[in-house]
Amino acid sequence: MVTVKIENLSYSYKDSATSVLHDISLSFSSGERVAIIGQNGTGKTTLTKHLNGILTPDTGRVLIDNVNVENKTTAEWASKVGYVFQNPNDQLFLDTVKKELVFGPSHLGIPKKEIQKRIRFVSELVGMQEELAEHPLNLTDSEKKFCAIGAVLAMDPNVVIMDEPTGGQDKSGKYRLAKILEYLKTQQKICIVVSHDMRFVTENFDRIVVMANGHILLDGAPKEVFSNPQVLKEAFVTPPPITDLAQKLGWETTILSISEFIEELKKRVQ
Numbered sequence: 001m002v003t004v005k006i007e008n009l010s011y012s013y014k015d016s017a018t019s020v021l022h023d024i025s026l027s028f029s030s031g032e033r034v035a036i037i038g039q040n041g042t043g044k045t046t047l048t049k050h051l052n053g054i055l056t057p058d059t060g061r062v063l064i065d066n067v068n069v070e071n072k073t074t075a076e077w078a079s080k081v082g083y084v085f086q087n088p089n090d091q092l093f094l095d096t097v098k099k100e101l102v103f104g105p106s107h108l109g110i111p112k113k114e115i116q117k118r119i120r121f122v123s124e125l126v127g128m129q130e131e132l133a134e135h136p137l138n139l140t141d142s143e144k145k146f147c148a149i150g151a152v153l154a155m156d157p158n159v160v161i162m163d164e165p166t167g168g169q170d171k172s173g174k175y176r177l178a179k180i181l182e183y184l185k186t187q188q189k190i191c192i193v194v195s196h197d198m199r200f201v202t203e204n205f206d207r208i209v210v211m212a213n214g215h216i217l218l219d220g221a222p223k224e225v226f227s228n229p230q231v232l233k234e235a236f237v238t239p240p241p242i243t244d245l246a247q248k249l250g251w252e253t254t255i256l257s258i259s260e261f262i263e264e265l266k267k268r269v270q
């Protein structure tokens with residue numbers, strides 16, 4: 001079990017006159033898959049960087065299992081809070097995929113045998129078992145993302161944060177990501193993902209947090225969130241096309257998938 005609590009967090013970058021995050025309060029509990037959405041520059045990445053101490057709040061605090069994140073360094077939080085950067089080039093720095101996967105757990109003092117076991121499992125989970133000897137620079141952008149995810153999962157953190165993992169992923173990449181999210185849920189991890197891919201978000205998350213201008217506008221289950229087209233418009237969030245179509249047809253039921261659309265259509269023509 002793990003808990004994350006963000007209490008009245010406000011933040012502005014030192015070189016900026018304007019505040020990025022305004023009095024944000026949120027909490028997450030074990031097994032939750034949460035997507036944070038909202039237009040570019042609204043503070044999603046800035047918010048997630050507070051969860052392992054990359055950034056420190058101006059006011060307010062973040063508690064992981066009731067411990068203030070500020071009380072430890074980012075490196076000390078690594079075993080508990082895994083952070084996958086938006087750009088894998090900001091994260092990968094070794095000359096083989098295997099070394100990237102081994103680096104985290106070996107620095108945590110995990111015994112060699114356990115590390116080997118983890119690498120076998122994680123490399124399969126992220127689809128990198130054939131690329132372990134490759135230099136990360138030789139990987140495709142999609143593979144680099146999975147390598148970066150694998151490097152974080154190899155530390156077995158209870159909180160996993162991924163910034164834009166769907167960026168540059170094709171259908172099979174998104175399918176693999178969905179499988180990873182499913183696995184993390186079975187392990188009761190908290191998984192917080194920043195994404196602009198509304199279809200991926202509606203299909204794979206239990207909860208969606210909508211941000212605009214450093215504020216939380218909506219926070220709830222996908223159906224609840226996407227039943228607020230006016231508020232989403234304010235956040236410059238475009239619902240998945242199928243949801244949009246149903247709303248334009250004037251249906252009160254919030255539709256999130258093609259199968260739901262067909263079911264609703266059948267009811268209406270009967």
Ligand SMILES: Nc1ncnc2c1ncn2[C@@H]1O[C@H](COP(=O)(O)OP(=O)(O)OP(=O)(O)O)[C@@H](O)[C@H]1O
Nearest residue numbers: 013015016020038039040041042043044045046047
């Ligand atoms: N290191 C920085 N120094 C100064 N300002 C920054 C820095 N990083 C981000 N910002 C600014 O803070 C605001 C929020 O940025 P942030 O990256 O958190 O938004 P975001 O919602 O994650 O955007 P995106 O969806 O494009 O990733 C933006 O105005 C951005 O220009």
